[in-house]
Amino acid sequence: MKIDVRSQKKIRTFRGKLKWSGDLDEMRRDEMTVMRNDSVTAPKGFLGAGFASGVKASGKPDLGLLVCPTGATAAAVFTTNKIVSAGVQVSREHLKSRRVYAVVVNSGNANACTGKTGLADARKMCALTAGHLGVEPGEVLVASTGIIGHHLPMEKVTRGIAQAVPLLSDSPGGGLAFGQAIMTTDTRLKQAYRELKLGRTLVKIAGTVKGAGMIGPNMATTLLFITTDVAISKSLLGKALKEAIDNSLNRLTVDGHQSTNDTALLLASGLAGNPPINGPSRPYQLFQKALTELCTDLVHQMALDAEGATRMFRVVVKGASTKADAVKAARAVADYPLFKCAVHGGDPNWGRIICAVGSSGVNLNPDKLSCKLDDLCVFRNGAPTAFDPKKAARIVSQREHTITIDLGVGKLRDFYYGCDLSAEYVRINADYHT
Amino acid sequence: MKIDVRSQKKIRTFRGKLKWSGDLDEMRRDEMTVMRNDSVTAPKGFLGAGFASGVKASGKPDLGLLVCPTGATAAAVFTTNKIVSAGVQVSREHLKSRRVYAVVVNSGNANACTGKTGLADARKMCALTAGHLGVEPGEVLVASTGIIGHHLPMEKVTRGIAQAVPLLSDSPGGGLAFGQAIMTTDTRLKQAYRELKLGRTLVKIAGTVKGAGMIGPNMATTLLFITTDVAISKSLLGKALKEAIDNSLNRLTVDGHQSTNDTALLLASGLAGNPPINGPSRPYQLFQKALTELCTDLVHQMALDAEGATRMFRVVVKGASTKADAVKAARAVADYPLFKCAVHGGDPNWGRIICAVGSSGVNLNPDKLSCKLDDLCVFRNGAPTAFDPKKAARIVSQREHTITIDLGVGKLRDFYYGCDLSAEYVRINADYHT
Numbered sequence: 001m002k003i004d005v006r007s008q009k010k011i012r013t014f015r016g017k018l019k020w021s022g023d024l025d026e027m028r029r030d031e032m033t034v035m036r037n038d039s040v041t042a043p044k045g046f047l048g049a050g051f052a053s054g055v056k057a058s059g060k061p062d063l064g065l066l067v068c069p070t071g072a073t074a075a076a077v078f079t080t081n082k083i084v085s086a087g088v089q090v091s092r093e094h095l096k097s098r099r100v101y102a103v104v105v106n107s108g109n110a111n112a113c114t115g116k117t118g119l120a121d122a123r124k125m126c127a128l129t130a131g132h133l134g135v136e137p138g139e140v141l142v143a144s145t146g147i148i149g150h151h152l153p154m155e156k157v158t159r160g161i162a163q164a165v166p167l168l169s170d171s172p173g174g175g176l177a178f179g180q181a182i183m184t185t186d187t188r189l190k191q192a193y194r195e196l197k198l199g200r201t202l203v204k205i206a207g208t209v210k211g212a213g214m215i216g217p218n219m220a221t222t223l224l225f226i227t228t229d230v231a232i233s234k235s236l237l238g239k240a241l242k243e244a245i246d247n248s249l250n251r252l253t254v255d256g257h258q259s260t261n262d263t264a265l266l267l268a269s270g271l272a273g274n275p276p277i278n279g280p281s282r283p284y285q286l287f288q289k290a291l292t293e294l295c296t297d298l299v300h301q302m303a304l305d306a307e308g309a310t311r312m313f314r315v316v317v318k319g320a321s322t323k324a325d326a327v328k329a330a331r332a333v334a335d336y337p338l339f340k341c342a343v344h345g346g347d348p349n350w351g352r353i354i355c356a357v358g359s360s361g362v363n364l365n366p367d368k369l370s371c372k373l374d375d376l377c378v379f380r381n382g383a384p385t386a387f388d389p390k391k392a393a394r395i396v397s398q399r400e401h402t403i404t405i406d407l408g409v410g411k412l413r414d415f416y417y418g419c420d421l422s423a424e425y426v427r428i429n430a431d432y433h434t
Numbered sequence: 435m436k437i438d439v440r441s442q443k444k445i446r447t448f449r450g451k452l453k454w455s456g457d458l459d460e461m462r463r464d465e466m467t468v469m470r471n472d473s474v475t476a477p478k479g480f481l482g483a484g485f486a487s488g489v490k491a492s493g494k495p496d497l498g499l500l501v502c503p504t505g506a507t508a509a510a511v512f513t514t515n516k517i518v519s520a521g522v523q524v525s526r527e528h529l530k531s532r533r534v535y536a537v538v539v540n541s542g543n544a545n546a547c548t549g550k551t552g553l554a555d556a557r558k559m560c561a562l563t564a565g566h567l568g569v570e571p572g573e574v575l576v577a578s579t580g581i582i583g584h585h586l587p588m589e590k591v592t593r594g595i596a597q598a599v600p601l602l603s604d605s606p607g608g609g610l611a612f613g614q615a616i617m618t619t620d621t622r623l624k625q626a627y628r629e630l631k632l633g634r635t636l637v638k639i640a641g642t643v644k645g646a647g648m649i650g651p652n653m654a655t656t657l658l659f660i661t662t663d664v665a666i667s668k669s670l671l672g673k674a675l676k677e678a679i680d681n682s683l684n685r686l687t688v689d690g691h692q693s694t695n696d697t698a699l700l701l702a703s704g705l706a707g708n709p710p711i712n713g714p715s716r717p718y719q720l721f722q723k724a725l726t727e728l729c730t731d732l733v734h735q736m737a738l739d740a741e742g743a744t745r746m747f748r749v750v751v752k753g754a755s756t757k758a759d760a761v762k763a764a765r766a767v768a769d770y771p772l773f774k775c776a777v778h779g780g781d782p783n784w785g786r787i788i789c790a791v792g793s794s795g796v797n798l799n800p801d802k803l804s805c806k807l808d809d810l811c812v813f814r815n816g817a818p819t820a821f822d823p824k825k826a827a828r829i830v831s832q833r834e835h836t837i838t839i840d841l842g843v844g845k846l847r848d849f850y851y852g853c854d855l856s857a858e859y860v861r862i863n864a865d866y867h868t
Binding site: 080081082083084110112113114115116117147148149150151260337338341342344345347350351352354355357358359361362364366369379381382383384421422423424425426427428429430 | 514515516517518544546547548549550551581582583584585694771772775776778779781784785786788789791792793795796798800803813815816817818855856857858859860861862863864
């Protein structure tokens with residue numbers, strides 16, 4: 001089946017035939033219980049689909065398509081790992097296109113460290129998708145996630161793309177199917193939705209993210225896809241995405257490393273009807289704020305779905321002489337395996353917090369150093385306080401808590417999110433065989 | 435009982451009364467099976483003792499004394515953590531003394547983050563020990579290891595020191611008792627012994643180390659005590675220790691952090707009879723080499739006794755443009771939880787190695803990047819090879835294996851040791867309650 005995505009009529013006709021490739025009963029239940037569309041197909045102008053092409057041996061969905069028939073303005077943030085997947089290399093090129101019509105994603109295979117064959121495979125994924133939709137290969141972005149160092153089974157991928165196209169839908173089911181197709185060790189679908197009013201115009205933003213391990217700055221190991229119908233210039237869209245990621249995904253560490261494949265894409269269809277945002281105006285600020293909120297919502301979902309995680313926490317470092325020091329100290333705590341184990345055990349082992357801060361090498365005053373668990377001060381001016389250990393244990397045993405550290409040398413602050421480290425994390429990652 | 439350590443006669447008299455505070459049967463077996471003295475009392479001029487003072491609730495030995503009655507030349511390397519224990523602060527001061535007569539150590543309590551009270555307690559430990567031995571408090575060093583942020587139970591420590599003094603012995607039992615008293619989560623006593631000939635003179639070096647978790651550069655979480663009878667100047671002793679630590683303990687990471695208490699002490703009694711080493715001569719080089727070998731031996735023992743560890747590995751990075759890059763990349767792999775989990779599972783997941791190297795930010799050529807597991811090349815010039823996965827799994831499942839990564843941009847190399855990450859590590863550190 002060939003569809004010209006530039007023809008709205010054909011797309012509408014096509015929509016009538018939509019069906020779901022997965023568990024039909026499950027999907028119907030999902031669609032019935034969803035009060036409104038929270039998925040990436042919620043903003044005007046987007047279709048989603050997912051299909052089980054067989055890349056994953058489990059038979060779970062592994063091929064996703066996200067399509068904007070009118071063409072979207074696109075922005076992206078990629079991994080800063082020096083070894084990047086073929087998908088990242090190709091998408092970086094294709095982002096130079098004025099409009100992006102589709103994103104094709106596979107899970108179960110990262111197509112990273114796969115040399116020239118891998119690069120050709122990523123290009124082929126774009127070309128195949130473009131061919132089905134009647135657009136140029138350069139107008140399609142591509143992302144992959146899964147095991148590193150194995151060539152993609154291109155027969156399966158080719159067939160999968162062909163079979164996913166007829167499933168494209170702007171229904172919640174289409175968005176959910178796309179979200180499910182990008183999952184790997186995630187135990188649940190993670191999506192978030194925000195709306196905002198720009199004057200009288202309702203603007204919608206929706207995002208779905210995968211990522212449960214290999215999560216560390218800069219940027220969680222992540223494929224993040226955000227759709228919006230806001231009308232906005234390409235440069236401001238990029239600026240808004242960068243700001244949102246910096247304050248959300250780039251503040252989460254699960255195991256301190258970023259993968260070869262990390263990709264955050266933001267597609268704006270421009271169909272909401274707002275006067276296009278072309279400068280750092282009030283509408284830009286409102287949009288940016290909603291976007292950051294949406295990304296922060298997803299970060300919470302990621303932390304709590306991190307491999308084996310049962311709890312998350314926020315480390316706030318204040319009293320720092322530089323912002324960089326505040327980030328560094330906060331990350332040192334959030335990344336510290338011994339502290340993460342203590343949180344898993346519900347143990348208020350603040351000594352490990354102080355140890356991590358001291359080990360991070362930031363400027364601090366040992367005689368002014370203080371630490372709070374939520375609002376309970378456990379360490380003040382370099383000495384332990386007489387706090388109630390039962391209260392401290394209750395705080396650390398919550399689903400989320402905040403650690404606040406005062407370095408005692410300045411006025412700057414920053415933060416980091418982290419999660420506990422459990423035996424389950426080890427099990428997942430030791431049993432995952434190549 | 436008061437002993438003047440400067441009087442050899444009294445010490446000899448005193449030695450006749452030695453007895454062991456722990457399990458006598460166990461100790462007798464140990465002494466019988468030990469063919470020669472491998473403990474810190476092996477070099478001429480050292481006495482050791484250990485005692486269960488009650489700092490540890492378990493009733494295990496927790497107070498150690500190491501004494502050099504003739505006075506030793508001393509050198510030390512301390513943690514670079516900005517928050518240091520009271521013991522580290524006091525020992526740094528006391529190292530300025532010309533001679534050191536004793537080291538007093540407690541385990542079960544780190545005396546770190548304990549403010550002015552903690553500092554006074556550390557000074558008191560030196561003063562008490564000095565009082566018993568008839569030396570100055572400034573001629574005694576002190577170290578502590580255990581939980582952070584709790585005040586030392588000084589009544590127990592005071593009584594413990596008094597009761598350990600009469601147990602001082604130059605027998606293997608004395609050295610073993612000292613080694614056992616410094617252990618925390620270590621599952622076995624770790625000690626190493628080397629001897630070398632300088633001309634016709636036999637020189638002995640022995641070391642004992644504690645450390646199983648909280649091990650990361652720069653310097654393993656470690657209390658390391660090395661004794662030697664070599665005659666050497668203080669400045670060269672310090673230089674030799676620094677070089678040895680840089681190439682051994684500072685190349686081991688268990689969980690990437692250094693503690694508030696890390697201390698490596700090297701005491702030289704000078705009683706071997708060699709012409710004193712006063713310059714970077716051949717004898718210095720021989721001594722330095724033997725010292726590095728001894729520390730490397732201890733590093734292997736530490737890695738294999740790391741909390742929950744079942745395997746260790748060595749990451750060699752070559753083809754780097756700077757030595758710093760080689761260290762950074764090697765450490766990134768050795769520290770990477772996902773890779774450590776894969777090693778635990780015996781899985782040759784080389785993708786995680788490449789991911790960690792790329793994530794480390796070092797200068798590399800993606801098209802020249804290569805990786806070997808022992809002598810099996812799994813990744814060459816940026817693409818996977820057709821290696822035998824069973825052979826790769828056998829290599830990774832060994833007790834020790836070597837990963838060699840070629841960055842393809844230069845001629846420099848360095849290395850790092852690491853160990854696997856197991857569910858047991860989490861259990862130990864989540865169940866360890868404050």
